[in-house]
Amino acid sequence: MTALQIQEIGTYLVGKVDLEKDLSIFQNKFDLTKPSSLLALIRFIGCSEELTANPYLSPLIWAAAKQSKNLLQGYELLQTATEFNKDPLLWALKIQTAKKLGLDNYAAIAREEMKAWMQEGEIESALNEVY
Numbered sequence: 128m129t130a131l132q133i134q135e136i137g138t139y140l141v142g143k144v145d146l147e148k149d150l151s152i153f154q155n156k157f158d159l160t161k162p163s164s165l166l167a168l169i170r171f172i173g174c175s176e177e178l179t180a181n182p183y184l185s186p187l188i189w190a191a192a193k194q195s196k197n198l199l200q201g202y203e204l205l206q207t208a209t210e211f212n213k214d215p216l217l218w219a220l221k222i223q224t225a226k227k228l229g230l231d232n233y234a235a236i237a238r239e240e241m242k243a244w245m246q247e248g249e250i251e252s253a254l255n256e257v258y
Contacts, residue, residue, distance in 0.1 A: 159190040182208040185217050215253035
């Protein structure tokens with residue numbers, strides 16, 4: 128999601144949810160690589176502080192993979208999560224991480240798997256969106 132999309136969602140939720148303070152912190156510090164932003168999101172959605180506890184919470188998995196000090200551990204985390212989760216951005220990060228590790232064959236296999244539920248143009252868009 129973009130910062131603008133996060134702002135729009137936050138504006139919509141004002142007055143409709145509890146924990147507006149955490150929502151506001153997350154909105155204003157939208158950066159999933161920063162602990163304060165992650166903590167605010169975790170509190171707001173009411174999940175475990177263990178980022179990898181639920182493979183369906185894509186932003187937390189993405190953040191955990193990006194925060195990993197070891198690129199291979201980050202890849203393994205993405206590999207495990209994508210066994211359950213078809214989020215294109217997670218899959219794109221998995222492909223990019225595999226390529227950084229020199230695992231081009233695994234990257235190609237993941238890209239082929241994505242073709243089962245996405246068009247080639249959508250895959251390209253997801254790959255270009257991941258930073």
